Amino acid sequence: MLLLDTDAHPAHERVDAFQSIAAGESGTCTIEHEGPQVRIRLERWNFGPMTMFATQGTGIEVRRSTRQVRRDPVNTVSVTTQSRGSGAFAWNDHRQYIRPGTLVMANKTAGYDYGWSGMGYAVAFMVDADHLGVPEHLVRAAIPLLSTSPVAPLLLHHVRALHRDADRLGTEPGADALAAATLELTRALIGSVTAAPPRHAVEDTTLLTRILAYARTHLIEPDLTPHRIAHAHHISVRTLYRICENGGLSLEQWIIRRRLEGARQDLAAPQHAHRTIESIARSWGFTNPAHFSRRFRQFFGVTPGQWRRGHPIR
Structure with a gap:
């Protein structure tokens, strides 16, 4: 759903229009625009408890200070993927250069700074921390380490695929299930960099997330069988059952x-x-x-x- 296209506003109203919408969607923040020619297009889709945003346009910096956090507290977690443009991301003491293909996470209980120079395009999703269900100290510990996670490319690909067909998928009965798959991948992302389990355990957790995401995608197809799922992931049916059992679920009952x-x-x-x-x-x-x-x-x-x-x- 289109929230804002500044091309529909007179030039002198564009900054205030974007400021108002951004604050309403993600909390009080300070926004600085690069250059006098402001052009921003902002879209939003709802997937159950999760909200997805796509922002594209001229150079921008969105900053939320610790003072603004205290004045307007929100307990949400956001994941942002950069599709176009280069810039920077800061959260607490963590500083990171962003470029196309970068994935970053922010916990809104702390200040952050995010933006790009020139024309840029970012796709993000945001969810209440309670729905994510991961302790805040683990989310905070994961933020500086995400670039090292083997799950990051998987979540990046998933978010981009969801965004490509968001207009249709956000209105279908499976929207809640797609949100659940996204949050499961996010939990796997956090877990992959905040704990030190045996390597096979990390691989199994990542593979289980992929298995369930695949099952959700093909849920309405009658021939969705354990053999088909195992074949799609290049594992045996016995391995499939072991991974699901270690993850605490029965695949057939889950489907x-x-x-x-x-x-x-x-x-x-x-x-x-x-x-x-x-x-x-x-x-x-x-x-x-x-x-x-x-x-x-x-x-x-x-x-x-x-x-x-x-x-x-x-």
Whole structure:
């Protein structure tokens, strides 16, 4: 969704327009623009608890001081990826040069400084720290070390792919699941640089995140089987089960639960009012109506029909 295009404003109103929106979205901050010709385009999409932003335009510096943090406290974590332009990022005592392909993280309970010179383009996402579910001291410890993480390129690729189709993906029933996948990758990123487990444990954690992201992407396809998932990740089915077990989950149950949650959302969604329960079940990979109804009741305590009647579609 487009929040701002300064080309639609007179030149003398552009700075104030961007300042107002930026402060409303991410907290009180100071913004300095490079040169007199200010051109900024700002877009936003919501994925469940996560908000994604795309900012492009002329040189800019966004600064949030410790005084502003105390005056306007927010407990959010942001991850920013640079697609175009070069500049700098600072958080507490950490200083970092940014260029296309750089990924940086900020905890908004501390001051930060971020910006680029010339034309630039950045894609970022922001989430409340409570939703991320990682202790603040680990987030803070990870920030200076992210460039050393083997997970950073994976998260960077994921964010860029999500942004490319954000207009469609942000409005679909799977938006919450995509947010969950993004946050899982972020947790893996933080964990990969703040702990010192055996190397195979780090590799397994990273691979599990990729496995679940792959499963979410292909969730509605009936042929999403352990064999297919293992083949896609160049591992054996036995290794796949071991990685999932070490991660504390049953892959089959995880897939079934996510499919049931998707079907439950569709059953109450106005845009699916014309569809039968069986049609919705098939679209989420359930080819046997009786099996779908049984598992639905098992997980949610009501049949699909009871759920739909209890959530009348307007």
